[in-house]
Amino acid sequence: MAKRGKKYLEALKLVDRTKLYDVQEAIELVEKTAVKNFDETIEVAVRLGVDPRHADQQVRGTVTLPHGTGKDVRVLVFAKGDKIKEAEEAGADFAGAEDMVAKVEGGFLDFDVAIATPDMMGSVGKLGRILGPKGLMPNPKAGTVTFDVGKAVKEVKAGKIEFRVDKTKIVHAPIGKKSFGVEKLTDNFKTFMEAIIKAKPASAKGQYIKSVTISSTMGPGIKINPQKIIEKK
Structure with a gap:
């Protein structure tokens, strides 16, 4: 078992591991436990009552x-x-055609985030083995395969994130920084959870949101009562 630092152990004392916290209380507490x-x-981290092995129970989407x-x-x-100029003017850090494909192939x-115009997907498809495992492959469902690259770049830069359930039935996502404060973190959290609930597959049976845990990069997990989140919808 990994040895925990003194600051982590002190932060852990603030958390009742048996309690399911309300959203506001959990976010106030996560600020206190972010001590680095x-x-x-x-x-x-949201654990869902779905079986990701089945195509009709995949949970994925985007949210700003x-x-x-x-x-x-x-x-x-x-x-x-x-479209290269359009992307650059919108704030893209890197943009190109076959030269950019070759650059990624080279490591x-x-x-x-990677965005592609539809006419580039024939070439970009060759990068599937490189980009796929890292979650970087452009995808129409995520809005990252589009001719409107200017809009797509601006949305990503403004805070649009992609989420997807993994094989352990968990969706992970960042909702901000400690410096945001409780109000902004709460807004972001609620917006993210609304997107997760909206993305519920029609074939999902039983309890959809099994557990919700919030944490800072180096801090302990704080469990949020999932029933309270659902009740507010």
């Missing part, structure tokens, strides 16, 4: 957090001609 000397990211994530998101755009992965 940097602006820790606040993350949410009202206050962003606090992270400087690096965006790469695969596009041709005037370049210094970006957080």
Whole structure:
């Protein structure tokens, strides 16, 4: 078992591991337990009552957090001609056509989100084995395969995030930084949870939201009462 630092153990004393907290209380507590000397990211993990092995029980989507994530998101755009200029003017960090495909094939992965125009997907498809495992493959459902690259880049830079249930039935997502304060973190949390509930598959049976845990980058997990979240919808 990994040895925990003194600050983590002190933060852990503030958390009742047997309690299911209300949203407001949990977010106030996660601020107190983010004790590292940097602006820790606040993350949410939602365990769902779905079976991701079945195509009709996949949970994925996008949501724009009202206050962003606090992270400087690096965006790469695969596009041709005037669309390269459009992407760059919208704030893309990297943009190009076959040259950019070759660069990624060569090992370049210094970006957080990849966007592609539909006419580039024939070439970008070759990068599936590289981008897929890292969750970076452009996808129409996520709005990252589009000719409107300017709009897509601006949305990502403004705080649009993609979420997807993993094989352990959990959706992970950042909802901001400790420095955001309770009000902004609460807004982002509620917006994210609304998107998760909206993405519920029609084939999902029984309890959909099994558990919700919030934590800072280096802090302990704080469990939120999922029933209270559902009741407010």
